[in-house]
Amino acid sequence: MSDLVKSIRSGDPRSLAKAISIVEREDSAAEAILAELYASTGKARIIGITGSPGAGKSTLVAALAKHYRKLEKRIGIVAVDPTSPFSGGAILGDRIRMAELYTDRGVFIRSMATRGFMGGLAKATNDVVDLLDAAGFDIVLVETVGVGQDEVDVIRMVQTNVVVLVPGMGDDIQAIKAGLMEIGDIFAVNKADRPGTDKTVTEVTMMMSLVEEHGDWIPPIVKTVASRGEGIAELESALDKHAQYLAASGELERRNRERVRIRIETLLKEKFMGRLIGGALPASDYEKILDDVLRKRNNPHDAAESVLTRVQF
């Protein structure tokens, strides 16, 4: 085992930061490190915190992290949301509120925001989650807006997903219809000291009755005021119940298996395209094929079929 891998497993934060940088750069060393560390993963609980900017996700993440610290848990925070204070994108007041987390050795914070909008975010995020897991963090909180191609892939790979809402946002409820409803294992109505909280709770409950497949788990709705730490113990209790449900129902096994399947298929497609284009299909041939389709001398389906004749299955 390499020295780097050894010191990550011992929880050394500098080695962890170094490995994360290697993964983010998509350095050729990244695959070897991840492969070596893989056997040490699978112990962390991976929790997604998803919701619109302004819903107070980061404050909720911070409150939850502080709560878990009191229980002596080591916490990893991965911010996929570029507007998160953890990504440096927010107002000063928020950053000050987060300050004590930054000086706590039991907390490791990483923003994925600098990767930009497109390309490989889900894979990189999952690799970082694996590194934190292997480094012995008990709980990894992944903060995401839930907007965009890769983000939904990120959400599909967490074990429990908390959808954060705020009262009085009709649009939020609409957005739920559009998808968030189906991905929430727990709903947190944050800023629950605001008017309209009960209305939001009712709306979510109604919406939930329209979602067909819940399995045996009925997503609880927890009211929180994260900025004052209110409702955080209740949220932790809901998270705990969900973890028990996942383990007892076989759903954890199913989700982990799905996660493994997505990872392998992503790698397969990536490696396939890597070996194909520039390999079996020289770049100049590929550009010629694109030209032919662009000029309507060929169509995408026949072009793909002809490329595949260069590969033997």
Next chain:
Amino acid sequence: MSDLVKSIRSGDPRSLAKAISIVEREDSAAEAILAELYASTGKARIIGITGSPGAGKSTLVAALAKHYRKLEKRIGIVAVDPTSPFSGGAILGDRIRMAELYTDRGVFIRSMATRGFMGGLAKATNDVVDLLDAAGFDIVLVETVGVGQDEVDVIRMVQTNVVVLVPGMGDDIQAIKAGLMEIGDIFAVNKADRPGTDKTVTEVTMMMSLVEEHGDWIPPIVKTVASRGEGIAELESALDKHAQYLAASGELERRNRERVRIRIETLLKEKFMGRLIGGALPASDYEKILDDVLRKRNNPHDAAESVLTRVQF
């Protein structure tokens, strides 16, 4: 050429609807139809209309469609947004406002919402856009929330993308930061009779100065009140200018080429996985490989590598 393909090319709405159903079902006949029709595509202008639920996208789409109808253009509308009135998901007032479009033979409306949240939405949407294009529609308007994995893929494939905002939604501006800013070729501040319109325009202008790569096109900001048809002529004029810019700058060619590349790569990956799993890699072998990774007897990277030894490049 098959009779179905012939009657689609002649613009017969029933044949078009039939072909769309075949594409949506992922019927094996779909590929042949799309391949045969492909040479007839490339004439339509494909415009994306993206924004949060509640921003009034559908009303804007309807107003724009009516405007183009006066110019004798044939209009295709593809609603990817499940909350859109075009998807049947909205309040009665909206649906009544859309009624005249439904009885107009020069307008064809299709909702992609029934496909659900995951899987192949971008591909299916693009296939439907191709069918409308081949059937001779001059303009295809694609309405999308811009949330979710596939939707961003849809947006990447339009020629011009209009991002719709409403005044007084700080969260919207945040969401722009998170990505919409980079995909907007034109911004429409809708419901511009509301207070806060000028503030929103200023915020978008400021945000835009932060986006680094615009090329030579500076996205215009158009104020609209779609429900009263206000600002629609200005929006059409901005769309027209963008079309001219795309053609003159070579950007249209670049976007079309990128679209072709995405389509071919999507097909390649799909066909590759289809031939691999169940073919070169029997399903039972694949489950065994997943098991090994799940039980930490192997890691995803080595698993993917070992699968690829079954394929010859």
